[in-house]
Amino acid sequence: MSEFAIRRRILGIDLGRARIGVAVSDELGMLAHPVETIPARGDATRRIAEIVQEKNAERVVIGLPRHMNGSVGVGAADALAFAEKLRACVACEVVTWDERMTTMAANRALRDSGQKTRNSRGVVDQVAAQMILQGYLDSLQSAGFLDKGSTAQGE
Numbered sequence: 001m002s003e004f005a006i007r008r009r010i011l012g013i014d015l016g017r018a019r020i021g022v023a024v025s026d027e028l029g030m031l032a033h034p035v036e037t038i039p040a041r042g043d044a045t046r047r048i049a050e051i052v053q054e055k056n057a058e059r060v061v062i063g064l065p066r067h068m069n070g071s072v073g074v075g076a077a078d079a080l081a082f083a084e085k086l087r088a089c090v091a092c093e094v095v096t097w098d099e100r101m102t103t104m105a106a107n108r109a110l111r112d113s114g115q116k117t118r119n120s121r122g123v124v125d126q127v128a129a130q131m132i133l134q135g136y137l138d139s140l141q142s143a144g145f146l147d148k149g150s151t152a153q154g155e
Contacts, residue, residue: 013061045085061095063132083095
C-alpha cells in the first residue's frame with residue numbers, strides 16, 4: 001500500500017497591489033500548480049472564497065513579504081490585514097508564510113523559460129503563488145506533517 005493519501009487541497013496566495021496570484025496543491029499535497037490571477041481591486045476575497053469552495057481547500061497560505069532582515073513592513077502589514085479579512089469569508093484555516101524574494105524568483109524563472117516580461121505580467125503572480133505554496137508544502141513534507149495531517153506555520 002502507498003504511503004501517500006489523498007488530501008484536501010491547500011491554496012497559495014501571492015498578494016500584490018494590482019494583482020493576486022493563486023496556486024493550488026495537488027491531491028497528494030506535494031506539488032503546487034498555478035490557478036489564476038485575480039485583480040486586487042474589487043472584492044478579491046470573494047473570488048478566493050469561491051476558489052476555496054471549488055477546490056475543497058483545507059487551508060489558504062498567504063505570502064508574507066518580510067524584509068531581508070526578517071522585519072515586517074507595509075507589504076507584510078497588508079498581507080496580515082488581508083488574511084484577517086479572508087478568515088471572515090472562508091471556513092478553512094488561513095495562515096501566512098515567509099515569501100521573501102518569490103516575485104523576483106518567479107520573474108527570473110519566466111525569463112529563463114523564454115517568456116518576455118510584457119507577456120508574463122498575468123502569469124508572474126500565479127508563479128509567485130506557486131513558489132510560495134511549494135515552499136510551504138516542502139516544509140510540511142520535510143517535517144513529516146503530510147502523513148500526520150498537522151500544519152506548519154511560517155509566521
